[in-house]
Amino acid sequence: MDFFDYKNNQLHAEDITVKELAAQYGTPCYIYSRKTFERHYLAFAQAATNHKNLVCYAVKANSNIAVLNVLARLGSGFDIVSKGELARVITAGGDASKVVFSGVAKTADEIAFALKLGIKCFNVESVSELDRISHVANELNLVAPISIRVNPDIDAKTHPYISTGLKENKFGIDILTATSVYQYAASLPGLKITGVDCHIGSQLTEIKPFLEALDKVLALIDDLKANGIELSHLDIGGGLGVPYNGEAPPHPSEYVAHITDRLTDYQHLELIFEPGRAIAANAGILVTKVEFIKQNQDKFFAIVDAGMNDMLRPALYQAWQNIVPVTPRNDDTPTYNFDIVGPVCETGDFLGKDRLLALQQGDLLAQRSAGAYGFTMSSNYNSRPRVAEIMVDGEQSHLIRARETVESLWQGEKILP
Numbered sequence: 040m041d042f043f044d045y046k047n048n049q050l051h052a053e054d055i056t057v058k059e060l061a062a063q064y065g066t067p068c069y070i071y072s073r074k075t076f077e078r079h080y081l082a083f084a085q086a087a088t089n090h091k092n093l094v095c096y097a098v099k100a101n102s103n104i105a106v107l108n109v110l111a112r113l114g115s116g117f118d119i120v121s122k123g124e125l126a127r128v129i130t131a132g133g134d135a136s137k138v139v140f141s142g143v144a145k146t147a148d149e150i151a152f153a154l155k156l157g158i159k160c161f162n163v164e165s166v167s168e169l170d171r172i173s174h175v176a177n178e179l180n181l182v183a184p185i186s187i188r189v190n191p192d193i194d195a196k197t198h199p200y201i202s203t204g205l206k207e208n209k210f211g212i213d214i215l216t217a218t219s220v221y222q223y224a225a226s227l228p229g230l231k232i233t234g235v236d237c238h239i240g241s242q243l244t245e246i247k248p249f250l251e252a253l254d255k256v257l258a259l260i261d262d263l264k265a266n267g268i269e270l271s272h273l274d275i276g277g278g279l280g281v282p283y284n285g286e287a288p289p290h291p292s293e294y295v296a297h298i299t300d301r302l303t304d305y306q307h308l309e310l311i312f313e314p315g316r317a318i319a320a321n322a323g324i325l326v327t328k329v330e331f332i333k334q335n336q337d338k339f340f341a342i343v344d345a346g347m348n349d350m351l352r353p354a355l356y357q358a359w360q361n362i363v364p365v366t367p368r369n370d371d372t373p374t375y376n377f378d379i380v381g382p383v384c385e386t387g388d389f390l391g392k393d394r395l396l397a398l399q400q401g402d403l404l405a406q407r408s409a410g411a412y413g414f415t416m417s418s419n420y421n422s423r424p425r426v427a428e429i430m431v432d433g434e435q436s437h438l439i440r441a442r443e444t445v446e447s448l449w450q451g452e453k454i455l456p
């Protein structure tokens with residue numbers, strides 16, 4: 040069941056037409072479906088029936104407080120990468136004891152904040168970070184639960200900018216040196232070794248790289264055990280892809296089954312997942328209005344009111360996301376091959392290229408699969424206020440983040456005396 044679908048020639052978000060939502064809230068706007076978030080979260084949470092596990096939703100994918108709250112109410116844990124994300128989780132009613140803290144550059148202030156809140160684990164990405172966490176924990180007279188994020192040097196076969204498990208990527212600690220790093224961690228005061236972590240990249244559409252990485256991590260776990268270091272959890276990261284353009288990634292239940300199948304000899308290890316995109320992407324759309332139609336010789340442009348500052352993925356990763364009319368035309372409007380471009384002064388400012396559509400000025404378009412890494416990567420470039428976010432819940436809609444005002448853009452700036 041898709042909660043963004045056509046009924047009577049109108050694109051719906053759950054039980055409301057997107058046209059009505061656009062009229063009420065204006066464009067551009069992000070529209071999310073609560074039911075879709077819940078269904079996607081449960082697809083992970085209910086998958087591993089025979090293995091103790093925890094789903095830690097990756098907050099970076101979509102960090103709106105209402106989204107985090109919907110997931111927290113279902114019992115979700117959270118994967119965070121900054122003090123800001125952790126503060127959001129707490130504000131949204133999330134449970135600190137189900138939070139794992141990833142990221143290569145945690146500051147002393149961020150570590151102290153997380154330690155005082157009692158998070159589940161720090162996923163440590165360097166030896167210097169171990170020293171820093173140990174130091175902060177000692178100063179606070181607290182014990183920091185840690186796992187080492189290992190870099191297994193596995194090709195995730197994804198866009199190079201979102202591959203994280205190769206030795207040339209900045210993430211994690213070389214798995215070949217991991218045992219000695221664990222031994223070093225065991226020698227430091229204020230640390231409690233609890234797990235191991237591995238996240239090799241995002242938008243993976245095949246199971247194979249996940250399993251190759253898992254095999255290397257399991258070999259490390261065996262080696263650690265032989266050296267007297269026992270772990271209590273295994274964090275396999277996130278990264279499961281979504282079908283943006285005909286890709287066929289495994290369903291979360293299939294993905295989880297492949298992993299748990301390998302863990303029959305490791306029943307004592309709690310399994311942690313950190314999915315972001317697979318939960319959020321198809322729970323959201325970006326709605327935009329055609330401001331102008333323009334033709335340069337044989338090239339057609341639909342200039343829309345959403346730009347790369349609102350949705351960066353096409354510009355940054357040459358990402359393809361489907362763009363559909365909110366109310367498909369059934370009149371005699373001709374169909375052309377349009378580039379759907381935004382208002383920003385950059386040639387890379389496009390939502391999609393070469394889209395066969397019948398369009399007129401004023402028409403509404405929806406970019407699909409926009410619930411992950413859409414609003415969270417938006418910016419104020421060109422002094423454009425960030426757009427509204429709306430959550431649909433059955434027949435009801437809620438403004439969960441108001442559109443920014445132009446005046447809010449220079450808050451904190453000061454003219455010299």
Ligand SMILES: Cc1ncc(COP(=O)(O)O)c(C=O)c1O
Nearest residue numbers: 097141241277278313314315316
């Ligand atoms: C450490 C970590 N965990 C989880 C995720 C979530 O990834 P995805 O949205 O692909 O599931 C990311 C992003 O790639 C990440 O860096």
Ligand SMILES: N[C@@H](CCCC[NH3+])C(=O)O
Nearest residue numbers: 099201241242352411412
């Ligand atoms: N921002 C990326 C995903 C990055 C994942 C974070 N490690 C995207 O939009 O596809």
